[in-house]
Amino acid sequence: MMSPADPPDPPPSAAALLRSRDFMLFWSTRVASTLGVQIQSVALGWQVYEVARRTHTVAQSAFYVGMIGLATFIPVLLLALWAGEAADRHDRKRILQICYAGEIASVLVLLAASIFDVATIPLLLGVAVMFGVSRAFMGPAGTAMGPMLVPRSLLPRAIAWNSLAWQGGSILGPAIGGVLVSLSPAVAYGATTVLYLVAAATVSMIVMNTQPQVQAGSGWTLIKEGLAYVWGNKIVFGAISLDLFAVLLGGATALLPVYARDILHVGAEGFGMLRAGPAIGATLIAVWLAAHPIRTRAGPIMFAGVAVFALATIVFGLSRNFWLSVIALAILGGADMLSVYVRQTLIQIVTPDQMRGRVAAVSSLFIGASNELGEFRTGVAARFMGAVAAAVGGGVAALIVTGLWAKLFPALRKADRLE
Numbered sequence: 001m002m003s004p005a006d007p008p009d010p011p012p013s014a015a016a017l018l019r020s021r022d023f024m025l026f027w028s029t030r031v032a033s034t035l036g037v038q039i040q041s042v043a044l045g046w047q048v049y050e051v052a053r054r055t056h057t058v059a060q061s062a063f064y065v066g067m068i069g070l071a072t073f074i075p076v077l078l079l080a081l082w083a084g085e086a087a088d089r090h091d092r093k094r095i096l097q098i099c100y101a102g103e104i105a106s107v108l109v110l111l112a113a114s115i116f117d118v119a120t121i122p123l124l125l126g127v128a129v130m131f132g133v134s135r136a137f138m139g140p141a142g143t144a145m146g147p148m149l150v151p152r153s154l155l156p157r158a159i160a161w162n163s164l165a166w167q168g169g170s171i172l173g174p175a176i177g178g179v180l181v182s183l184s185p186a187v188a189y190g191a192t193t194v195l196y197l198v199a200a201a202t203v204s205m206i207v208m209n210t211q212p213q214v215q216a217g218s219g220w221t222l223i224k225e226g227l228a229y230v231w232g233n234k235i236v237f238g239a240i241s242l243d244l245f246a247v248l249l250g251g252a253t254a255l256l257p258v259y260a261r262d263i264l265h266v267g268a269e270g271f272g273m274l275r276a277g278p279a280i281g282a283t284l285i286a287v288w289l290a291a292h293p294i295r296t297r298a299g300p301i302m303f304a305g306v307a308v309f310a311l312a313t314i315v316f317g318l319s320r321n322f323w324l325s326v327i328a329l330a331i332l333g334g335a336d337m338l339s340v341y342v343r344q345t346l347i348q349i350v351t352p353d354q355m356r357g358r359v360a361a362v363s364s365l366f367i368g369a370s371n372e373l374g375e376f377r378t379g380v381a382a383r384f385m386g387a388v389a390a391a392v393g394g395g396v397a398a399l400i401v402t403g404l405w406a407k408l409f410p411a412l413r414k415a416d417r418l419e
Helices: 014-018 021-053 058-087 092-115 121-149 152-183 185-204 219-232 234-250 253-263 267-291 298-318 322-350 353-385 387-408
Strands: none
Touching (some): 014 021, 014 152, 021 121, 021 152, 021 253, 058 092, 058 121, 058 253, 058 353, 092 185, 121 152, 152 185, 152 267, 219 234, 219 353, 234 298, 234 322, 234 353, 234 387, 253 267, 253 353, 253 387, 267 322, 298 322, 322 353, 353 387
C-alpha cells in the first residue's frame, strides 16, 4: 500500500461518485446536519456568553463558554466505545435516525427556552450534554457507514467530498448563525430544527444495506478488539493521537466570543465571520482535494499541515486586526483540513469494514477530547492567563507536539501512498 516502487493508477473520476445515489443522499445528509450543528453552536456559544455577562466578568464568562465543550464531551467519553460496538453490530442507518431524533429534541429545548426567555447557564449546559449523547453515537455510525456506500477505489475521493460537505456547512453555518443570532437565538434554533429534520429525512431515503457483518462475542470483547487494533497499528494510533494533542493544545475557537466582543470589538456579526474563517480555508482545500486527491507523500503533508495550523493559531492570538484574524483562521482551517484528510483516508483504507465502527469510536473519542476538552482547556487557561496568552501558548504547544510526534512515529512520518 505504501510502496513507492510503481506510479499509482489514475483515480476514478468525480462523475463516478456523483452517479452513486445513496452516497449523494448521505452527502446531502451531512451538509444539512453540519449546517444545523454550526448554527446551533454559534447560537449556544453566544447565548452562554451573553447570559453569563449579566452577572460575571469577561474572564469568568469565557470560562463558561469553555464549559460547553466539557459538557458536550462527557457523553462522548462515557459512551463512545459502546457506540463503536453498536455501529459494528447494528444497522448504521438506523443508528443515525435515532441520533437525529435526539438532536431535534435537544434543539427544541433551546428553542423553547429562548422563546420564553428562561435560558440559564445550567439549562444551556444541560442541553449541551443531551447533544453530546447523540453525537457520541452519530460519529462512529456515520464514519463507518460512508465507506459502505462506495467502491473501495472511490474511497479517497468520497472522503474528500465528505470533508467538503462538513467544511462547506462550517462556512455557511457560522455566517448564517451570526446573522440569525443578531435577530434572536430563537430564530437560529428554529433554523437548526428544520435542518435536522432535512438530515433525518434524507438519510432515511438510503436504500443500500447498511447492516454490518455481525461479529461474534460480547460487547466488551468487541470493544477490546477495537482498542487492541488501534494500539497495534502505529499509523492509525499515531494519526489519531497527533490530532488529539495538536487540537487539544492549539484550538482557540472557544475564545472567539471573547475576541469578537471584548478584543476585536466586532459584535455578533463579526463573531459569525470569525467562526466562518477556519471553514473558509478548509473548504478551499477540500474543493482542491475533491478534484486532486493526495496520492503520495501523505505523511510529510499531514505533519506540514499540523505545523501550519499551530503557526496560524499563534498569529491569530496576537492579532488585533479583524481581517488579519480572519485570514489567520482561514489558514488555520486549511492546514487542519489537509491533515484531517490524510488522517481519515489512511485510517479508512487500512481498517477492515467489520471494525470500522470501533476504530471510528476511538477516533471520535480522541477528536471529541481534542475539540471539546480543547475548548475547556482554553477556557480555563483564559480564566487564569488571559485570552491572548491562552491562544498563543496553545499554538506554541501544538508546534512542539508536531515535532515530537514526527520523531515518535516514523512509520506515520514516512507514509507515502493514499491508495
